Amino acid sequence: MILTGPAIAAAQATGEITIDPYEPTRLSPNAYDWRLGDTVRICDTDLDAATPTPYTETTIPDTGLVLQPGVLYLGLTHERTGSEIYAQLLNGNRTVGSLGIWVHVSAPLGHQGHAIRWTLEIRVARPVRVYPRMTFGKLVFLHCLGTPASYQLHGLKYTSTAGIGISRLYEELAGGGA
Numbered sequence: 001m002i003l004t005g006p007a008i009a010a011a012q013a014t015g016e017i018t019i020d021p022y023e024p025t026r027l028s029p030n031a032y033d034w035r036l037g038d039t040v041r042i043c044d045t046d047l048d049a050a051t052p053t054p055y056t057e058t059t060i061p062d063t064g065l066v067l068q069p070g071v072l073y074l075g076l077t078h079e080r081t082g083s084e085i086y087a088q089l090l091n092g093n094r095t096v097g098s099l100g101i102w103v104h105v106s107a108p109l110g111h112q113g114h115a116i117r118w119t120l121e122i123r124v125a126r127p128v129r130v131y132p133r134m135t136f137g138k139l140v141f142l143h144c145l146g147t148p149a150s151y152q153l154h155g156l157k158y159t160s161t162a163g164i165g166i167s168r169l170y171e172e173l174a175g176g177g178a
């Protein structure tokens with residue numbers, strides 16, 4: 001089940017959901033309108049899953065930054081969001097999608113129990129200027145069926161990220177886990 005805007009507001013008020021910073025005007029019928037953060041890591045070289053991703057990091061100026069096709073940008077959400085009760089799905093929205101922007105490549109799920117500023121894997125269809133703290137997509141909260149897992153026992157990599165995270169698959173590959 002997906003939470004309605006009023007249900008998100010109620011859960012935020014009781015602490016069952018964290019959205020920081022929180023603006024009630026960003027609620028929509030079934031989602032919260034999240035914003036792009038002000039930092040991106042530019043990844044414009046060939047990548048290797050067994051090696052830490054090379055990048056240059058830059059602050060998006062108030063005048064905006066033109067994103068280019070063919071480049072992977074790792075960004076982050078302006079908000080830190082999470083819940084011990086609900087799972088989260090982060091996506092773009094119709095407005096940002098219409099600009100030819102993918103806000104993530106393949107990582108929409110926030111697990112129950114995680115509180116994060118999300119890492120965004122941004123790609124663009126055409127050169128497009130983006131601005132810090134612009135509305136970038138919709139975040140939905142999902143009611144979970146079943147017993148919560150014991151997350152800490154599983155050595156998950158990204159339980160409480162506060163900044164942009166590169167892929168950590170190289171740790172697994174270095175350990176012969178692949």
Ligand SMILES: Nc1ccn([C@H]2C[C@H](O)[C@@H](COP(=O)(O)OP(=O)(O)OP(=O)(O)O)O2)c(=O)n1
Nearest residue numbers: 107109110111114116117118119156157158161
């Ligand atoms: N765009 C995203 C997607 C997820 N996460 C955070 C919240 C998730 O709860 C956590 C784990 O997401 P995945 O299960 O997709 O990550 P992996 O399977 O790659 O790693 P792990 O071994 O930690 O599960 O990462 C994030 O910061 N940014």
